Amino acid sequence: MARAPEQRNLTLILARSFASQLATAVFLLDVEGTVIYYNEAAERLIGEPFVEGAGLRMDEWMARRRPLDEEGNEVPVESLPLGMTMLKREPAYGVGRFRRGDGEYQRFANVTFPLFAHTEDFVGVMAMAWHLDEDRR
């Protein structure tokens, strides 16, 4: 008998549906750290369509962004809010610079938080990001 195909956890399905309605940039990663969704606002923010980021692992995806801290130092993935949330399953917040798809660096704030299904199973991470003007430093 054919097994049923894999299906996303309902929490991720609803998170994606919620994100698709938001004008704020939202990224979703699964429990393995794979980019499984980002919305139109996120595409606009990072200058890269979802089809180019879909299915990438977090470290591959962040390598494209080449994150820098406020002083211009490179930041390893595990020290970024996304990496910290993935590793520790705790919320995190940070400000830094990321390279957009067009090669330009921009300043972003981002908040990340773990998604737990109602049985407290860790099912992934949601990240929200905002562009910050340079003169707001």
Added chain:
Amino acid sequence: MKGRIWGSRGSIASPGKDTRRYGGNTSCIELRPPGCDVVILDAGTGIRELGVRLVEEGAERMFLLLTHLHVDHLEGIAMFEPIWRPQTEIHIWGPASPLASLEERIAMYFSPPLFPVHLSEVPAHIEYHDASESEWQIDGARFSSTAIIHPGPTVGYRIESGGRVVAYLTDHEPALGADLETDSPEWISGFGLAHRADLLIHDCQYTPEEYHGRFGWGHSTTEQVAHFARKAEVDRLMLFHHDPMHTDDQLEAMREDVVERWGVDGDRCTLAAEGLELSV
């Protein structure tokens, strides 16, 4: 797999002259996977009469699969005769919540002031199992459950036995989380449970016109059910959880609408009706 519908009405029991053909009892289905003790899907008011039948046949071990704990899926449990017999062994599956176990949640209904006796006083031996995201096997039948879209913790079930599959997704609004026509299956609530089922028993409470005022209430329309059945490639579809305000004639018109939208022969789509025997 054999079975019988004991209640197919949604929301509230609705006896009367306009609901005679499809029945007024709330959700309850009996399933008999070969070689397995009786499996009961939900404990709406239809479970009362099933309980009488099970006592008559001397059944002492049974499995109750609750999709969720809204009253129309639980209200019959206190009048389910087997639970008042100490020789009965009942295994109950259902969704826990972040704040309370399945047993604690059932006890909220099964206790004063809503009922004079507390759940802890029931003489039957009851074991509780969290069905939030589970797979398990009993006597050769395989069960799986996952959370599905409906307000509050709710699951659907897939029962596989003897190479046949029954999927039970009552109280389900998959269109709330995805575009049923264009999104890939992995993003559609309940798809994994329903995929290529020989029989899909699915919520069909509303017409598309009624849905406009009931968006997010956790139920599906004829149009959505047709899209879901086509996407999941099910063989047969049974429309379930009939709206208490719908007459028998209205239900039959809804079935015709589903058949037309699904684009299949009419005998692949039926209306759940009290007393209807199932053979999968």
